[in-house]
Amino acid sequence: MPILVIMRHGESQANRDNIFTGWSDVNLTEKGVKQAHQAGKIIAKTGIQFDDLHTSFLKRAIITSNIVLDEIHQNFIPEHKSWRLNERHYGALRGQNKKVVEDRVGHKQIKIWRRSFKTVPPLLDRRDHDRRYDDIGVKEPLGESLEMAYHRMMPYWEDSIAPRLLNNKNQLIVAHGSTLRALIKYLDQVSDDGISKVEVPNGKPIKYKFDPKLNIISKEYISAN
Numbered sequence: 001m002p003i004l005v006i007m008r009h010g011e012s013q014a015n016r017d018n019i020f021t022g023w024s025d026v027n028l029t030e031k032g033v034k035q036a037h038q039a040g041k042i043i044a045k046t047g048i049q050f051d052d053l054h055t056s057f058l059k060r061a062i063i064t065s066n067i068v069l070d071e072i073h074q075n076f077i078p079e080h081k082s083w084r085l086n087e088r089h090y091g092a093l094r095g096q097n098k099k100v101v102e103d104r105v106g107h108k109q110i111k112i113w114r115r116s117f118k119t120v121p122p123l124l125d126r127r128d129h130d131r132r133y134d135d136i137g138v139k140e141p142l143g144e145s146l147e148m149a150y151h152r153m154m155p156y157w158e159d160s161i162a163p164r165l166l167n168n169k170n171q172l173i174v175a176h177g178s179t180l181r182a183l184i185k186y187l188d189q190v191s192d193d194g195i196s197k198v199e200v201p202n203g204k205p206i207k208y209k210f211d212p213k214l215n216i217i218s219k220e221y222i223s224a225n
Helices: 013-017 030-047 059-071 098-105 107-113 145-167 178-186
Strands: 003-008 052-057 080-081 173-174 206-210 216-222
Touching: 003 178, 013 030, 030 059, 052 059, 052 178, 059 080, 059 173, 098 107, 145 173, 145 178, 173 178, 178 216
Parallel strands: 003 173, 052 080, 052 173
Antiparallel strands: 003 206, 206 216
16 A cells, blocks of 8 residues: 655744745754654654655755655655745745734734635745746746645646555655645645645654555554654
């Protein structure tokens, strides 16, 4: 039976400082590095042998991935990086402190921007150019709702992850809060309204076990016990 483990990167500097991040590239904090090591040690105890690792183009996820692979002694497996696994793009909110924005627009509005499935945040006036995206012909969004992130992430699931699981190959995804919420929405069949209540904590691996047709047999956080 194929196994999928998904986890959010360790705490980033933006997580620590309560900053909207999205596609901005930020490092892990010292705590985030420790979370990544701890997650790797926890996964190692399960004895799961992975065939592939999938992560984003953002270094907080890539660094977490490398730490986890080192801890589980599976550095040799193929690593697949995709912009489709990037965090949701927070548009013009990027780089702003969440509490400052909340004080300005109110709790109700910031909750809608952060947790709604369909609402798009304020957009950037212009998009940045970055070699990592320019080289593959991808334009940085001006901003994304979770629904938009869902729709750009799902082709990667359908083309690159699900077929490997169907071939009984265990997969590991290290990505971001919003893109993992989008995947959980699909896997767990969460409603548009219900997804606002789903949280994905930093550095806490979640294990899915599937039957041969990718119906979920079980889902659980992998704990240290």
